[in-house]
Amino acid sequence: MARKKRRNPWVATGEVLVWVLFATLLFPVGFAGWAVGHYTSLGKSSGTKTVTVTVGSTSTAAATTTAATTTSAAAAGGDAAQGKTVFASNACASCHAFKAAGASGTIGPDLDTATAADAQKAGMSLAAFVKQSIVDPNAYVPSGYSQGIMPTTFGSSLSNTQLADLVAFLVGGSQ
Numbered sequence: 001m002a003r004k005k006r007r008n009p010w011v012a013t014g015e016v017l018v019w020v021l022f023a024t025l026l027f028p029v030g031f032a033g034w035a036v037g038h039y040t041s042l043g044k045s046s047g048t049k050t051v052t053v054t055v056g057s058t059s060t061a062a063a064t065t066t067a068a069t070t071t072s073a074a075a076a077g078g079d080a081a082q083g084k085t086v087f088a089s090n091a092c093a094s095c096h097a098f099k100a101a102g103a104s105g106t107i108g109p110d111l112d113t114a115t116a117a118d119a120q121k122a123g124m125s126l127a128a129f130v131k132q133s134i135v136d137p138n139a140y141v142p143s144g145y146s147q148g149i150m151p152t153t154f155g156s157s158l159s160n161t162q163l164a165d166l167v168a169f170l171v172g173g174s175q
């Protein structure tokens with residue numbers, strides 16, 4: 001009994017000491033931790049603002065890229081139905097025969113029969129040849145025809161979309 005009475009205060013004192021030490025050490029560490037965390041989160045919130053701006057400009061760049069991709073995609077694969085309208089409204093039919101457009105002009109080559117062969121002679125894909133022939137008719141002049149008859153203004157008077165649509169229409173019709 002006496003031992004227990006003597007021992008208990010020691011244990012209690014030791015415990016108190018441990019707790020005091022614990023509290024003394026833990027409080028500053030905890031406070032420092034909170035302060036650092038608080039600071040970091042403050043820093044983070046302003047950093048997040050910067051990140052938001054970056055994300056904004058990135059998405060703008062992405063939007064630009066998407067738009068550019070769409071434009072080039074449209075240039076590569078135009079709308080043939082729209083191309084028929086472009087063909088009709090630019091007097092192509094007055095010089096060219098082309099069944100899909102109901103055209104029977106004879107001043108220029110028959111776009112149904114001559115063009116694929118001419119593309120081969122020029123060493124170009126049909127679409128590239130047709131596009132070049134519209135934008136720069138003098139670049140390849142098939143035998144039997146003279147340059148300077150087909151207007152050279154389509155490259156500037158037609159929009160890229162109209163040009164792509166027209167190429168899609170001509171390539172589709174002569175296949």
Ligand code: HEC
Nearest residue numbers: 090091092095108109114115118133137140141145149150
């Ligand atoms: C005033 C007559 C004229 C008009 C209008 C005209 N072309 Fe032509 N086109 C020609 C002649 C002539 C050639 C052949 C000589 C040359 O390539 O310049 C030709 C060549 C072409 C060729 C190449 C054909 C081949 O087999 O080599 C294509 C494709 C073509 N024209 C498409 C068009 C389209 C599309 C239009 C309307 C936007 C058009 N042309 C309007 C007279 C015309």
